[in-house]
Amino acid sequence: MRVRRVGASALLIECRGGEQVEAWRRELWRRREAGELQVAEIVPGAHTILLDGVDPGLVQELVTWPPPDSISRDQGPLVEVPTVFDGEDLADVARIWNVSGPEAIDLLAGTEFTVAFCGFAPGFAYMRGLGEKFGVPRLDTPRPRVPTGSVGLAGEYCGIYPTASPGGWRLVGRTAKTLFDVREEPPALLGPGTRVRLVPA
Template sequence: MRVRRAGASALLIECRDSEQVEAWRGELWRRREAGELRVTDIVPGATTVLLDGVEPGLARELATWPAPDPVSPDQGPLVEIATEFDGEDLPDVARMWNRSVPAAIELLVSTQFTVAFSGFAPGFAYMRGLGEKFGVPRLDAPRPRVPAGSVALAGDYCGIYPTASPGGWRLVGRTSETLFDVRHEPPARLGPGTRVRLVPA
């Protein structure tokens, strides 16, 4: 773990992998809720955690903290997403996995995903769980429009498009559930640390 300055009031924690990111995110959230840490935002990424609105001296203090314990895979809240597995890229994904389409769907349904971080678009959650063995490449050319609710894969991440947008992920299904609404608090339904199950609709 390495801590860098990021502008006038932020720190960037650089981690060795996504598991260490999740461990630090969980520890930082715990300390903030306990009143032990005063920051404006805690923003996890693929291999980093950004702390914004930090107080002077926090970088030195972080260096004295013990490495946080790994986060239990059953620790976060669980959200089930009703999914129709009819994505146009599902047959290609099944071939990449050397499985039949029903077997590929069974793998997706049996996987417990965990939201690692958000990005790309408001409410778009990058979900880990498949592992590198089942990673798939992005499309060679992105689609100009991916419908809202599309369930898709890229690399070893799964994501659900909260709104219609261009995108190069491989489409395996769709959901009619709302994942981002500015009228809700929080607006994004799938925040970091949330466990997600794709349930056949």
């Protein structure tokens, strides 16, 4: 782990990978809830965590903290997402995985995903769970429009498009579940740490 100052009131924790990011995110949230950490925002990424609104002097304290356990003991909330597995790229994904179409669906439906971080668009959650073994490359040419609710894969991540937008992820299914609503609190259904299951609909 490496900690760097960013601007006047932010710190960036650089981690080895997604598991270490998730471990530190849980630990930082725990310390904030316990009143041990004063911070405005904790923003996880693929390999980093940004702490915004903190005393830059915290950098010296952070490096003395023991590394958090990478094995999750605090389970996040579970959200089940009804999914129709009929994506345009499902056959290609099955071919990349060297399995049949039904086996690919069983693998996706049998995986408990965890939201690692959010980005790209409001409410778009990058979900880990498949692992690098089942990583798939993005499309060579992104689609100009991916429909709302499309379930896609890119690299080791699974994601669901909360709104229609361009995108290069390989589409494996779709859902009618609302993922982002400004009238809700929080607006995004899937936040970091949330567990997600794609339930065949």
